[in-house]
Amino acid sequence: MFSLVHSFEVMYARRRALIAHFCILVLSVLASRSPPSGFRDPKSSAVDHVNALIGNGGDTPNGSGGMIPSTAPPFAMTRWVAQTRQNYVSMTPYNVTDTAIHGFQGTHQPAIWMGESGQAIVAPGAGTVRSVFEERGMKFSKDSEVITPSYYKADLDAIEGGKILAEQSATSRVQVSPEAF
Structure with missing residues (x-):
């Protein structure tokens, strides 16, 4: 039983x-x-009225807030930013006072004091490939630069002559970056 x-x-x-x-x-x-x-796209375009340059532009990261004007929705896995300077601990990859773009960086860096590892950098160009950071900087017009959380645009002066229209937009996982030469 x-x-x-x-x-x-x-x-x-x-x-x-x-x-x-x-x-x-x-x-x-x-x-x-x-x-x-909370993770869906906002129902309005109010995010495009955000001043993406707040906390950027000082002579030191601590002097300006250490923020980067990245192109990505809130809480994105990867944020994309125009790279105007080399990125390392306590340094931002973009500073509004710089006049040359060396590429576009996909970053996971949450804050300047944590440094970056594993970033991806894409640099548009025509002619000779320049892999050295100091050699690939392209001057750009501040008047042509558009910076919002959902869109970035700049007219670059190609190193070997001509112009490059660089644009980027991003979702939480993907960057869209058409370049016009």
């Missing part, structure tokens, strides 16, 4: 565990269909 009761208890426990796992699976699938409302 004891073994019969014990086998029913084991069978009942297994059935409950199977039902619980099935419910968790169904709820996980349903929950993953749409992100929580």
Whole structure:
């Protein structure tokens, strides 16, 4: 009699565990269909009225707030920024006072005092490939520069002559960067 009761208890426990796992699976699938409302795109374009240069432009990162005007939605995995200077601990890759762009950097750097590792840098250009940072800087017109959290644009003077229109926009995972030569 004891073994019969014990086998029913084991069978009942297994059935409950199977039902619980099935419910968790169904709820996980349903929950993953749409992100929580806080992670959806904003319903207005108010984000484009943000001054992306607040906290940038001082002679030292601590003197200006250490912020970079990145092109990405809030909480993006990768943020993209025009690189006007080399990036390392306590230095921002962009400073509004600089006059040359050396490329566009995809960064995961959350704050200037943490440094960067594993960034990706894309540099538009025509002619000779210049991999050395100091050699690939292209002058650009501050009048042509447009900086918002969702869009960046600058007219670059190509090193070997001509112009390059550099634009970028980004989602939380992808950068779109058409270049016109």
